[in-house]
Amino acid sequence: MIISKGFQPKRARNDRLPPGQYETRDFPVLSLGPTPEVDLSTWKLEVRGLVEKPCAWSWQEFNDLPQENIVRDIHCVTKWSKFDTRWRGVSLDYLMEVVGVSPEATHLIAHSYDGYTTNLPLEDVVSGKAMVALTYDDAPIAAEHGGPARLLVPHLYFWKSAKWVKALEFVDADEPGFWEVRGYHNYGDPWKEQRYTND
Numbered sequence: 001m002i003i004s005k006g007f008q009p010k011r012a013r014n015d016r017l018p019p020g021q022y023e024t025r026d027f028p029v030l031s032l033g034p035t036p037e038v039d040l041s042t043w044k045l046e047v048r049g050l051v052e053k054p055c056a057w058s059w060q061e062f063n064d065l066p067q068e069n070i071v072r073d074i075h076c077v078t079k080w081s082k083f084d085t086r087w088r089g090v091s092l093d094y095l096m097e098v099v100g101v102s103p104e105a106t107h108l109i110a111h112s113y114d115g116y117t118t119n120l121p122l123e124d125v126v127s128g129k130a131m132v133a134l135t136y137d138d139a140p141i142a143a144e145h146g147g148p149a150r151l152l153v154p155h156l157y158f159w160k161s162a163k164w165v166k167a168l169e170f171v172d173a174d175e176p177g178f179w180e181v182r183g184y185h186n187y188g189d190p191w192k193e194q195r196y197t198n199d
């Protein structure tokens with residue numbers, strides 16, 4: 001039997017597709033409301049809650065922090081997945097070190113300029129698993145995709161990646177966010193198809 005080499009990459013791609021997902025080359029936009037206007041001259045990112053040293057950075061200050069590049073697959077609960085998305089930003093590991101997250105902290109709540117919130121266990125934002133992204137594909141993140149800055153937690157469904165992020169709050173109890181209190185799964189692992197509350 002002759003096996004065309006052309007089939008290899010396709011099979012590899014399917015291994016990267018979580019159950020129930022399809023691949024798209026587009027970049028769909030999903031927001032609960034209109035894109036908020038975020039002025040770079042007043043933009044700031046606060047890191048607060050259970051930390052030794054709460055911090056707030058202006059746009060310029062935040063851009064001067066050490067940044068990393070990552071390439072990751074992303075998975076939306078509406079069933080599209082997009083492979084090899086390229087982002088640059090400041091890792092949560094770095095931010096957590098700067099503010100000194102208290103040992104009692106168990107969760108992170110992201111707050112956004114449109115009033116959106118989402119909750120994450122701390123272990124899901126450490127060890128290179130999350131960043132505050134400032135560029136997508138080497139360009140500033142488009143406003144509809146969360147620019148100037150969005151949280152990126154690519155191993156969970158994409159609703160956990162809060163767009164237009166304005167504050168990261170460390171807390172000692174889980175606090176379900178905007179979609180999590182409206183029927184989405186509290187954790188959102190695409191490989192376990194944790195789409196809705198009881199999945």
Ligand SMILES: Nc1nc2c(c(=O)[nH]1)N[C@H]1C(S)=C(S)[C@@H](COP(=O)(O)O)O[C@H]1N2
Pocket residue numbers: 027028029030031032033076077112113114116144145146158159160161162163164165179
């Ligand atoms: N601030 C904010 N972040 C958000 C949302 C939102 O409405 N507001 N929507 C979430 C949802 S449900 C998804 S699927 C992704 C979509 O990101 P995209 O529009 O860049 O594809 O953003 C998430 N982050």
Ligand SMILES: [Mo]
Pocket residue numbers: 030076077078158159
């Ligand atoms: Mo979504």
